Amino acid sequence: MKKLTFSVLCFISLTLSAQGSNKKEEAVAQSTNNIHQSVQIETDRIFDKLVNIRREFHENPELAGYEKQTQERIKQYLLDLGLEVKTGGYGYSVVGILKGDQKGKKIVWRSDMDALPNDYPDPEVFKSKIKGIQHGCGHDIHMAVGLGIAEVLSKNKKSLKGTVYFIFQPEEETFKGAKEMLDKGLLSIINPDEIYGLHVTAIPVGQIMVKPNEMFAYQKKIRIQLKNGLSEDETKGLTKKISNFLYRIQPEAKPWELQSIIDSKIGLANPDTIFKDYLFMDGKFTAYSKNNESFFETYLYETNSSNLDKIIPGVQKIIEDNGYKDKLLSVSFVQGNPTVINDEKLTKSATEILQNLYGKNTIAIDYGQVPFFNDDFSYFQQKIAGVYFFLGGSNFEKGVIAMNHSPNFQVDEESIRTGVRSFSSLLIERLNRN
Structure with missing residues (x-):
């Protein structure tokens, strides 16, 4: 019997080891x-x-x-x-x-x-x-x-x-x-x-x-509280400007139309979906008065968390810039789940x-x-x-x-x-x- 050199022994050892490893992997895969x-x-x-x-x-x-x-x-x-x-x-x-x-x-x-x-x-x-x-x-x-x-x-x-x-x-x-x-x-x-x-x-x-x-947009309920004294026209003009500020969507997009989530061209499964990078209100402001104060409330839907902290200061600025600083009592989020x-x-x-x-x-x-x-x-x-x-x-x-x-x-x-x-x-x- 011919004596094997050290290098040949090493080769055989590595080969057997590799074969054992492969068999183990195959067994795991089969399992x-x-x-x-x-x-x-x-x-x-x-x-x-x-x-x-x-x-x-x-x-x-x-x-x-x-x-x-x-x-x-x-x-x-x-x-x-x-x-x-x-x-x-x-x-x-x-x-x-x-x-x-x-x-x-x-x-x-x-x-x-x-x-x-x-x-x-x-x-x-x-x-x-x-x-x-x-x-x-x-x-x-x-x-x-x-x-x-x-x-x-x-x-x-x-x-x-x-x-x-x-x-x-x-x-x-x-x-x-x-x-x-x-x-x-x-x-x-x-x-x-x-x-x-x-x-x-x-x-x-x-x-x-x-x-x-x-997976979902951030939902927030915003409340604006003012001293009474705005006329109907003033209220309409101010809330319209605030509504315009609270509105950011892609051109021609309507992300509030949920039936579109399954649309192959604009739905959730398309990289060009309309359901990203938006901010909009859920309808119009709800307005009511209490104790000589006026309240305006609505729900907001925002996709970008980094924009949330900008909303309240932005609304406050619109109110102040339109001459109602003395009437402004507060702007706040009164509801918002994680x-x-x-x-x-x-x-x-x-x-x-x-x-x-x-x-x-x-x-x-x-x-x-x-x-x-x-x-x-x-x-x-x-x-x-x-x-x-x-x-x-x-x-x-x-x-x-x-x-x-x-x-x-x-x-x-x-x-x-x-x-x-x-x-x-x-x-x-x-x-x-x-």
């Missing part, structure tokens, strides 16, 4: 593929059940602060899956806890629960049984997706490195529930690393939309994960900010790095348009399948990465 195949199979298996529970929620809607039956249904569903369940933190909230077989990160999936006070036409056969109350914003879909993710992940518990908390949050429509849950000590119980959530909306079913940073701001790093990671697993067309990049709407998910994001997604609910061929808070609001229930499959996979991947 990953198996997990996500399991996710898809399980999602399909429970889909009809999730549709049924969504319809149950739709038929039995409950307003913010009254989600008692909804809480009981969610609680029992999670208990049947074997999750630890906590209630009593705030209102009718539910927290389901799923611990993976291995230690790791702690991630939250949040779903909101409450319905709307309205009596709009509802095209569904399974209409609300409660007069004047509807799930006209899609929270019934959100709860079905949340329960579906919980079930899929519970079936893949052995593959999870860490813990998933499923927060079912009451009172989103009143912008109260998230803040109250935090104020009542939620984070002392769960202490998560990341948080995720979604909202079904009018983009096409099968599509998910997301962007880093602000807006949803997605963590840049997590948004990039989530986008790459979903595109790699389910194709580039699964994720549409959002280039704008939606006015009028907002979500108290923003309070969670002030404490926890997180990402908020839009989930497509419209099916234009079927005439299904998921325009929230609108008459004939309807959602293609295939969105449930998309949500459960995609976000189950996302949470698994995020848990299993250091």
Whole structure:
């Protein structure tokens, strides 16, 4: 037997090492593929059940602060899956806890629960049984997706490195529930690393939309307080000048026309969208008098946070420059909730994960900010790095348009399948990465 030289031995050693490394990588890749195949199979298996529970929620809607039956249904569903369940933190909230077989990160999936006070036409056969109350914003879909993710992940518990908390949050429509849950000590119980959530909306079913940073415009209610004494003509002239100052849009754009968010040329998915770099008022000023003082109020929508501090001084200057300095009592923001701001790093990671697993067309990049709407998910994001997604609910061929808070609001229930499959996979991947 010929004696091998030292260099040949080194070459053989490196070759074997590389072959072992490649086999290990192939095994990891195969394991990953198996997990996500399991996710898809399980999602399909429970889909009809999730549709049924969504319809149950739709038929039995409950307003913010009254989600008692909804809480009981969610609680029992999670208990049947074997999750630890906590209630009593705030209102009718539910927290389901799923611990993976291995230690790791702690991630939250949040779903909101409450319905709307309205009596709009509802095209569904399974209409609300409660007069004047509807799930006209899609929270019934959100709860079905949340329960579906919980079930899929519970079936893949052995593959999870860490813990998933499923927060079912009451009172989103009143912008109260998230803040109250935090104020009542939620984070002392769960202490998560990341948080995720979604909202079904009018983009096409099968599509998910997301962007880093602000998803919505900043909403502020401004109040101008003057001493009485302005004539009708003076009031009209002054408010017109202020209105002109509070108006910045792209040429020919009308960002208040929400139906345009799905337009291929000017909608959210187009880099040239009209839903960016704007400031406008929600209609005209509301005027009223009290105790010999005049008040003018309106809601503003601004996309750029750096411009917010310029608004009040700018309005004050217009009033003073027009000779009403002695009548000016105050200009102030009297209402303004925080807006949803997605963590840049997590948004990039989530986008790459979903595109790699389910194709580039699964994720549409959002280039704008939606006015009028907002979500108290923003309070969670002030404490926890997180990402908020839009989930497509419209099916234009079927005439299904998921325009929230609108008459004939309807959602293609295939969105449930998309949500459960995609976000189950996302949470698994995020848990299993250091």
